[in-house]
Each structure stands twice: as structure tokens, then as C-alpha cells.
Amino acid sequence: MTNLIELKGVTHAYKTKSGPFPVLKDLNVSIPQGAFCAVVGPSGCGKSTLTRLIAGLMFPDEGEVWLHGELVRSPRKTVGMAFQNPVLLEWRTIMQNVILPLEIVAPSMPKAQKEARARELLAMVGLEGFENKRPSELSGGMRQRASLCRSIVHKPDVLILDEPFGALDAFTREDLWQTMHDLRAKEPFTTLLITHDLRESVYLGDQVVVLSGRPATTQYVMDIDLPGPRPLEMLYEKSSVERLSVLRRQIEIAQGRVTEDAQ
Numbered sequence: 001m002t003n004l005i006e007l008k009g010v011t012h013a014y015k016t017k018s019g020p021f022p023v024l025k026d027l028n029v030s031i032p033q034g035a036f037c038a039v040v041g042p043s044g045c046g047k048s049t050l051t052r053l054i055a056g057l058m059f060p061d062e063g064e065v066w067l068h069g070e071l072v073r074s075p076r077k078t079v080g081m082a083f084q085n086p087v088l089l090e091w092r093t094i095m096q097n098v099i100l101p102l103e104i105v106a107p108s109m110p111k112a113q114k115e116a117r118a119r120e121l122l123a124m125v126g127l128e129g130f131e132n133k134r135p136s137e138l139s140g141g142m143r144q145r146a147s148l149c150r151s152i153v154h155k156p157d158v159l160i161l162d163e164p165f166g167a168l169d170a171f172t173r174e175d176l177w178q179t180m181h182d183l184r185a186k187e188p189f190t191t192l193l194i195t196h197d198l199r200e201s202v203y204l205g206d207q208v209v210v211l212s213g214r215p216a217t218t219q220y221v222m223d224i225d226l227p228g229p230r231p232l233e234m235l236y237e238k239s240s241v242e243r244l245s246v247l248r249r250q251i252e253i254a255q256g257r258v259t260e261d262a263q
């Protein structure tokens with residue numbers, strides 16, 4: 001399988017008043033076309049920085065970021081993004097919010113076609129009938145569903161999710177995990193998910209990358225070779241519990257709480 005996203009030896013430091021602030025160090029990540037990669041790591045290790053480099057919003061000091069076989073040198077229109085805060089525009093309806101990326105990426109597409117595409121996605125995530133509501137009329141989980149629709153409406157090659165489920169209650173979060181599996185079954189995007197939730201990474205990921213503490217490098221990669229959509233019950237099966245235990249230990253190593261050889 002070809003890699004859609006490839007980071008090779010990426011090193012980056014922010015320029016601050018007190019000098020360079022190293023965040024990423026010789027980071028290597030390969031994500032195959034169509035795969036779902038979950039990235040976990042200690043708080044502040046550089047996960048969001050990684051997403052900005054892939055989206056072409058900034059560029060590494062050293063190393064290379066490749067997308068679709070092209071070196072990333074400018075912001076990429078073929079990337080969709082969703083964040084913990086859904087940032088929907090209150091002066092637009094849900095429909096108008098969802099079609100926003102199409103207005104930028106495909107301005108000549110007829111309005112009816114843009115709306116048909118948005119309507120199709122809103123129906124897939126259970127928001128049929130809410131097209132003309134304002135964001136404040138929806139619950140937090142519904143807003144995040146609308147935000148997911150907006151992030152994929154223009155059929156991006158890459159979907160970057162920076163903790164989109166982090167602020168939701170446990171039941172709504174699990175609902176959205178299942179929605180993600182449903183969307184993936186219908187829309188063939190490659191996903192990079194940043195999360196602090198190891199269960200989420202195991203439930204959704206084909207691959208889980210554990211980053212070390214800052215400056216972050218690739219500490220551990222776990223492949224999860226299970227077909228989707230996955231039932232939530234799989235999280236309680238022995239194989240998942242074992243995976244979670246391995247990841248938990250890797251995070252503790254990344255945080256410097258235990259060493260690699262400690263029992």
C-alpha cells in the first residue's frame with residue numbers, strides 16, 4: 001500500500017524571545033492511503049504542531065513532509081480539519097456552515113450541488129432536518145457532527161482531527177466514534193487523529209503512534225489489523241485490553257515515569 005502521508009526526519013523548534021524551543025526531533029511517521037492513524041503522547045509534546053506541518057500551515061526546520069507524493073511547501077486545500085471546539089459560525093445556518101469549504105475550494109460548483117452534498121453528509125451523521133438551524137440551537141455532540149461534515153464536504157484526501165471528541169460526555173463520544181466508522185465506510189479519506197484517549201485510539205485506529213515527551217520523536221507504533229466497522233464491545237475483549245495496557249505503558253515511558261526495562 002502506498003503512503004499518503006510521510007514525515008521523514010522532521011525536526012522543528014518554535015522561535016521564541018528566549019531562543020529556539022525544540023518541539024519535534026527526527027520524527028518519522030508513515031500513513032498508508034485510506035488508513036486511520038491515531039497519535040497519542042504526553043501533553044505538550046508537539047501533537048498539534050505535527051498537524052500544522054501536515055496541513056502546510058508551517059514548515060519544519062529539518063526533514064520533509066510528503067503528501068500524496070508531493071513535498072508540502074504551502075497550505076493544502078486537500079486537507080480537512082476538525083478541532084475540539086467545533087468553531088461553527090453562528091450567523092450561518094448548519095447548511096451554510098457545512099458548505100463553507102466548497103465555497104472556497106469549488107466556488108463554481110452550483111449552489112444546489114453544494115447543498116445536496118452537505119445534505120447527504122448531514123443525513124449520514126443523523127442531522128437530517130437540522131439544516132436550517134443555527135449552531136447555538138444544537139447540542140455539543142450535534143455541533144461536532146456538523147463540524148465533521150464540514151471537514152469532509154470537499155472530499156479531502158486527508159482528514160486531521162485534533163481531539164474533536166475530547167470535550168464530549170462519554171456516551172456522546174462513543175456515539176461519534178461509531179459515526180466515524182460509518183463515515184469511513186462511505187468516504188475513503190486518510191485520517192490523522194490526535195487524542196488523549198487510548199480507548200478511542202484503539203477503537204478507531206488502524207495504527208496508533210505514540211510520541212515521546214518533547215521534543216517528540218516516534219516512540220512506538222502499534223498496528224491494529226481489524227476490519228471496520230468495529231462493535232464497541234471489542235474494547236472489552238482481551239486483545240483490546242492487552243493493547244491498551246501496552247499503550248498505557250508506552251505513555252508512561254514517554255512521560256518519563258518508568259523506564260523501558262522496568263518490570
Ligand SMILES: Nc1ncnc2c1ncn2[C@@H]1O[C@H](COP(=O)(O)OP(=O)(O)OP(=O)(O)O)[C@@H](O)[C@H]1O
Nearest residue numbers: 014015016021023042043044045046047048049050
Ligand atoms: N506558536 C508557538 N510558539 C511557541 N511555542 C509554541 C507555539 N505553539 C506551541 N508551542 C509550544 O510547543 C509545545 C508543543 O505544542 P503542541 O500544541 O504542538 O502540543 P500538543 O502535544 O498538541 O499539546 P496538548 O496535548 O496539550 O494539546 C508546547 O510546549 C507549546 O507551548
